[in-house]
Amino acid sequence: MQIGGVQLVDFRSYRTLQVDPAARLNLLSGPNAQGKTNLLEALGMLVTGRSFRTARVAEVPRWGAETATLSGELVRAEGGSETRRTVRRSIVRGGDGAWSLGGEGAPPWARAIAFGWQDLEIVNGAPGARRNFIDGSAGRLFPTHLATLVRFRQILARRNRVLQAHRADPALAARLEPWNEQLAAVGMELIDRRRKGVASLQTELARVYASLAETRSKVEIRYRTVLGEAAEPAALLGALERSHREERRRGQTLVGPHRDDLAIEIDGADARTFGSRGQQRLVALALRLAEVLPVTEAVGTPPVLLLDDALSELDPRIRGHVLRELAGAEQVFLTTPEPLAVPGAAVYHVNGGGITAA
Numbered sequence: 339m340q341i342g343g344v345q346l347v348d349f350r351s352y353r354t355l356q357v358d359p360a361a362r363l364n365l366l367s368g369p370n371a372q373g374k375t376n377l378l379e380a381l382g383m384l385v386t387g388r389s390f391r392t393a394r395v396a397e398v399p400r401w402g403a404e405t406a407t408l409s410g411e412l413v414r415a416e417g418g419s420e421t422r423r424t425v426r427r428s429i430v431r432g433g434d435g436a437w438s439l440g441g442e443g444a445p446p447w448a449r450a451i452a453f454g455w456q457d458l459e460i461v462n463g464a465p466g467a468r469r470n471f472i473d474g475s476a477g478r479l480f481p482t483h484l485a486t487l488v489r490f491r492q493i494l495a496r497r498n499r500v501l502q503a504h505r506a507d508p509a510l511a512a513r514l515e516p517w518n519e520q521l522a523a524v525g526m527e528l529i530d531r532r533r534k535g536v537a538s539l540q541t542e543l544a545r546v547y548a549s550l551a552e553t554r555s556k557v558e559i560r561y562r563t564v565l566g567e568a569a570e571p572a573a574l575l576g577a578l579e580r581s582h583r584e585e586r587r588r589g590q591t592l593v594g595p596h597r598d599d600l601a602i603e604i605d606g607a608d609a610r611t612f613g614s615r616g617q618q619r620l621v622a623l624a625l626r627l628a629e630v631l632p633v634t635e636a637v638g639t640p641p642v643l644l645l646d647d648a649l650s651e652l653d654p655r656i657r658g659h660v661l662r663e664l665a666g667a668e669q670v671f672l673t674t675p676e677p678l679a680v681p682g683a684a685v686y687h688v689n690g691g692g693i694t695a696a
């Protein structure tokens with residue numbers, strides 16, 4: 339898919355902006371703090387209805403503005419025909435002072451995959467960053483995944499409340515029983531989709547990484563849970579029962595998808611511990627790019643790629659490989675603080691809230 343005819347009003351540093359991006363690689367270059375990431379954020383929000391940068395929508399409207407609006411066309415080309423949908427979204431302040439995002443939803447095939455400096459955490463950060471990565475990625479493949487995640491978190495919070503409030507109660511196990519059933523059922527559903535999501539990334543990840551690094555090195559990912567390969571809610575139920583004493587002592591739920599992780603290995607060595615900084619960045623980028631094919635197969639059109647400063651910290655040879663890989667993608671937005679010449683790319687200079695096509 340592609341984004342066309344974008345208009346922003348009072349979005350971050352932009353008072354008004356109109357841009358008609360090219361269907362292929364769009365290079366957004368300009369000095370620091372000029373609005374490159376802001377524009378990527380706007381494009382992502384147009385497609386997905388969420389910011390990849392912040393969960394607080396209040397940060398997005400231009401300081402002092404009453405409303406922020408964004409609109410654009412989402413285009414899907416198949417064979418000789420084209421489907422076009424105009425999407426309009428606005429961020430407005432309600433009577434209670436709270437900001438909310440409204441507007442028409444994008445079509446079911448609209449997908450954007452964003453990469454930014456925070457993604458290094460997928461490789462070298464805490465397990466939570468990897469769980470977020472798997473959930474985001476599974477959510478692009480299975481649209482109900484995020485709703486399941488929300489339900490799981492509600493059940494988990496309630497179960498933890500029971501654990502904390504009744505730690506000394508001899509009948510604690512009986513009190514937990516109804517929550518155990520729910521946690522096991524929804525938890526296993528979550529684990530199942532995460533495993534499927536990880537499995538669908540595997541092959542592409544190995545291909546993309548080998549192509550970007552131009553090496554025979556193999557990157558592998560594996561979903562890690564104490565449940566091993568088990569796929570039945572009964573397995574999670576059993577694990578909860580086995581950790582009952584420890585849960586009572588600590589007052590929290592100790593097994594389930596909220597404790598799982600993703601193993602990321604380069605030639606069998608943990609990328610978090612042994613990867614060089616450049617390798618870690620490249621693995622993070624490869625993880626995002628590995629989503630392109632499975633998402634394309636799932637929704638029937640390639641996702642838009644929003645790559646924020648994806649070339650930094652990479653050596654010139656690897657940069658070249660990244661650009662070669664991107665040449666095969668559909669629409670791509672790539673920001674860079676340095677001037678960059680890429681044959682065939684549309685180049686825009688971003689400078690202080692304005693954009694000029696080069």
Ligand SMILES: Nc1ncnc2c1ncn2[C@@H]1O[C@H](COP(=O)(O)OP(=O)(O)OP(=O)(O)O)[C@@H](O)[C@H]1O
Pocket residue numbers: 349350351352368369370371372373374375376377397398399400401675688
């Ligand atoms: N809600 C807002 N209203 C007005 N300006 C904002 C708002 N949020 C951020 N900004 C401005 O946008 C600027 C950052 O823009 P952005 O993050 O897009 O820069 P960038 O071009 O990506 O820079 P870098 O190369 O450093 O990543 C900040 O310096 C800030 O002044």
Ligand SMILES: [Mg+2]
Pocket residue numbers: 374375376646
């Ligand atoms: Mg930036």
